[in-house]
Amino acid sequence: EAGVAQSPRYKIIEKRQSVAFWCNPISGHATLYWYQQILGQGPKLLIQFQNNGVVDDSQLPKDRFSAERLKGVDSTLKIQPAKLEDSAVYLCASSTGAGSGNTIYFGEGSWLTVV
Amino acid sequence: AQSVTQPDIHITVSEGASLELRCNYSYGATPYLFWYVQSPGQGLQLLLKYFSGDTLVQGIKGFEAEFKRSQSSFNLRKPSVHWSDAAEYFCAVVSGYSTLTFGKGTMLLVSP
Numbered sequence: 001e002a003g004v005a006q007s008p009r010y011k012i013i014e015k016r017q018s019v020a021f022w023c024n025p026i027s028g029h030a031t032l033y034w035y036q037q038i039l040g041q042g043p044k045l046l047i048q049f050q051n052n053g054v055v056d057d058s059q060l061p062k063d064r065f066s067a068e069r070l071k072g073v074d075s076t077l078k079i080q081p082a083k084l085e086d087s088a089v090y091l092c093a094s095s096t097g098a099g100s101g102n103t104i105y106f107g108e109g110s111w112l113t114v115v
Numbered sequence: 116a117q118s119v120t121q122p123d124i125h126i127t128v129s130e131g132a133s134l135e136l137r138c139n140y141s142y143g144a145t146p147y148l149f150w151y152v153q154s155p156g157q158g159l160q161l162l163l164k165y166f167s168g169d170t171l172v173q174g175i176k177g178f179e180a181e182f183k184r185s186q187s188s189f190n191l192r193k194p195s196v197h198w199s200d201a202a203e204y205f206c207a208v209v210s211g212y213s214t215l216t217f218g219k220g221t222m223l224l225v226s227p
Contacts, residue, residue, distance in 0.1 A: 004158075033215075042119075042205050042217030043159070056214060091158060104215055106151075108158040 002026065004107035006092050012113045018080035021110040025073070025094030031055075033104065034067055034077050035091040043091055049075065082114045117142040119206050121218035128196050129226050136191040136221050138206030147209040148189040150180055153220075154202045162204075165189060176200070201225045 005024040013019050025032050030051050035043035046065065047057040051072040060067070064083070069075040079086055089109040095102040118141045128134050140146055147166050151159040163174025170182040180191045189206060201224055207217045 035215075040219070042207075042219050043215075044217075045214050048214065093159075103161060103164060105161070106159040108156075 004092055004094055004105055006090075006107040006110050008110060009108065010111045010113075012115060013082055015084055015114050016081040018078065019082060019112060020079075021077045021090050021092075021112075023075045023077070023092030023107060025075070025092070026105055029094035029096055029105075030072070031095045031097055031102070031104075032069055032075050033093040033095075034075070035093060035106075037089040037091055037109070039088070046077070046090075079112075082112075084114050087112055087114045117146075117208055117216050119208050119216055119218035121204075121206055121221050123221045124219070125222045125224065127224040127226055130198055131195050134191075134193045134196045134200070134223070136204050136206075136223070138189045138191065138218060139187050140189060140206070140208045141187065142208050146189075148180075148182060149207045149209070149215070150174065150178070150189075150191050151205045151207060151217075152176075152202050153205065159205065162191070196223075196225055198225045198227075 007022050032049045034046045036046050037043040046060045047067045048055045049069040052069050067077045089111050091109045093104045093106045095104045120139045149164045150162040153159050162178050163172050165172050165182045173179050178193050182189050203220045203222050205217050205220045207215045
């Protein structure tokens with residue numbers, strides 16, 4: 001079974017530029033998550049989708065971050081304009097459903113450096 | 116609000132020695148608890164999970180964890196550490212609408 005796919009794996013941009021990350025979840029997984037992991041910290045949830053609807057985006061900095069999951073499969077996370085503090089790993093994850101008993105599977109992450 | 120504390124930022128263990136990584140959680144209801152491992156440059160891999168039932172859960176790669184409600188703990192153990200176990204380990208609790216809340220992680224170093 002293919003895992004969660006993410007691209008690009010690595011990206012370096014200058015501050016105030018924009019960047020987009022793509023995620024393809026495990027086939028059949030209805031729930032998709034984007035997490036931000038800053039160096040030395042645990043991952044923090046940015047946004048959670050159930051199919052193509054947003055379940056939780058309370059920690060998403062909406063003035064610069066946006067995410068969409070058209071057709072309830074792939075998802076894109078965009079940052080515009082980027083700040084130095086956005087340097088982090090952006091992890092996409094998916095699960096079969098949104099219940100607490102569902103295991104969440106993570107991709108390898110997209111590493112962003114803002115200079 | 117739910118939270119997870121991993122009190123040890125770094126731990127160094129000799130190869131072949133036993134390992135215990137500590138995790139304490141704060142959550143009002145019965146928690147769903149997880150341990151994930153992250154190797155350098157990689158994503159998070161699930162080691163094991165606790166939902167209910169037997170408080171001692173077995174995971175992959177020879178790891179186990181014990182849920183102790185009285186101590187609000189979910190410590191990860193391995194009887195004999197291998198050099199390939201060097202990585203960062205994250206404890207997490209599910210809350211809300213299946214949201215994972217992670218601790219800050221413990222970096223495991225394995226000495227020869």
